[in-house]
Amino acid sequence: MTALAGLRVLDASTVVMGPYATRLLADLGAEVLKVEPPEGDVLRRAGQGGAMFAHLNRGKRGVVLDLKSPEGQAALRGLAAEADVLVHNMRPDAAARLGLRRQDLAEANPRLIVACAYGYGAGGPYAARPAYDDLIQAAGGLAATIGAARGGDPAYVPLTLADRVVGAHLAFAVMAALACRERTGIAQEVEVPMFETFADLVAGDHLGGLSFDPPEGGPHYARLMSPQRRPYRTADGWIAVLLYTDAHWRRFFALVGREAELAEDSRLATHAARQAHIDHAYGRVAEALLERGTAAWMACLSDADIPVAPVNDIPGLLDDPHLAATGFWRRVEMPDGRVLRSPAPLGRWSGTPPAEPGPPPPLDPAAPALWSQPAGRP
Structure with missing residues (x-):
């Protein structure tokens, strides 16, 4: 069923x-x-x-x-x-x-x-x-x-x-x-x-200040528009990292030995300040990530519970x-x-799991124009 x-x-x-x-x-x-x-x-x-x-x-x-x-x-x-x-x-x-x-x-x-x-x-x-x-x-x-x-x-x-x-x-x-x-x-x-x-x-993310009448600013969500919002280079490849909460920022700057910079740079000290200077904030992250290889970063960032992911290409998805x-x-x-x-089909279902996916239909002019199963009451 x-x-x-x-x-x-x-x-x-x-x-x-x-x-x-x-x-x-x-x-x-x-x-x-x-x-x-x-x-x-x-x-x-x-x-x-x-x-x-x-x-x-x-x-x-x-x-x-x-x-x-x-x-x-x-x-x-x-x-x-x-x-x-x-x-x-x-x-x-x-x-x-x-x-x-x-x-x-x-x-x-x-x-x-x-x-x-x-x-x-x-x-x-x-x-x-x-x-x-x-x-x-x-x-x-x-x-x-x-x-x-x-x-x-x-x-x-x-x-x-x-x-x-x-x-x-x-x-x-x-x-x-x-x-x-x-x-x-x-x-x-x-x-x-x-x-x-x-x-x-699109408007849900980017209408921004134009959402209000009269407008309270221009369009776009600044964090999403930053040219520094991208996969980052490491010493030997690429990695995806997102520092979102204050705790993420503190733990990351501790890992790279820059706690003092986070406290002393007013552009980094608070969530609001980082949002207002997002290019600078993400730029500092990009610079730090160049210091180690991807595998080392994956391990230490995961251990610190900092959001991190590999940058898979399409063949990489098959081997993930x-x-x-x-x-x-x-x-x-x-x-x-x-x-x-x-x-696989969507999600996991405790009572009515999906069946294994079937094949696509062949192009068969002789296929009957009929339903194969009796109708139910979904």
Whole structure:
């Protein structure tokens, strides 16, 4: 028994955001049926060997439908009639053409939750525009904030960050709508737009003094904007250290034999002073860390209960001893015979642990447009 056993999720989304949300649900036991066009989700052809597609769609079943045809549209609506949740990332006009709004499906399935994930919220001037992760990082203020922090041009995070953050919000919205349905009997359509969701994320850290009307200062959280907030060089490599509390600062300066400096330098003496002179404070840390090697720092900082972490590259994650000890990496047999190394499902569950991750679905035009398990009451 898994947490979401019996939940039927019809996934008509593509690329990253929607599939990430539905993978989170599949990881916890929902039956997720992924709908693909005859040529397949475009992500099947992205990256090395379709790795992103495999990670985002593991544990799902698949069905191939041509939604440009009346037959494909009818099959999709038939599946929705027996689903708990329909997730799609079609813009409102496309969803209306295909009859995938809740108002189109409610007569056949009054309990259906429809979760719509797209770029910009309905009613605004951007509503009809296409959106992708890069565009939302830019429009949402992150690219400019990174540029300002680095003292250079706007830049993107090399990660589909907006897609995944908004995808997690989408999964949360689906679960909230299901909880509401179970408590009240109300089934509804939920819109989770990328721009608004991601703008909230960025503004939460960086609206700063502009949060108030009238403003009480400019934007940005100074500590996060410091060019010294970065992994630090050691005598032989790199390390991540965060001195946050007064106790952390005292213990660190004691370790490096600079207790007097911490007491005598007014820019370091208190939390408020360090925040006001964060570049200087972090600069002193960076200078001290050059004096020893990474392994020595990892040992002595850990012993002193000072927050410290290694600077892993991507291959390093596969060999990380903590991830190995917690069983983070799972081996998933792929339909084509390859083995996928994929992260474990979310968290630890005392009563309804997730099953082992299953493979992503093959692109099989002959796969039946049917649910495989009887519906439950999640």
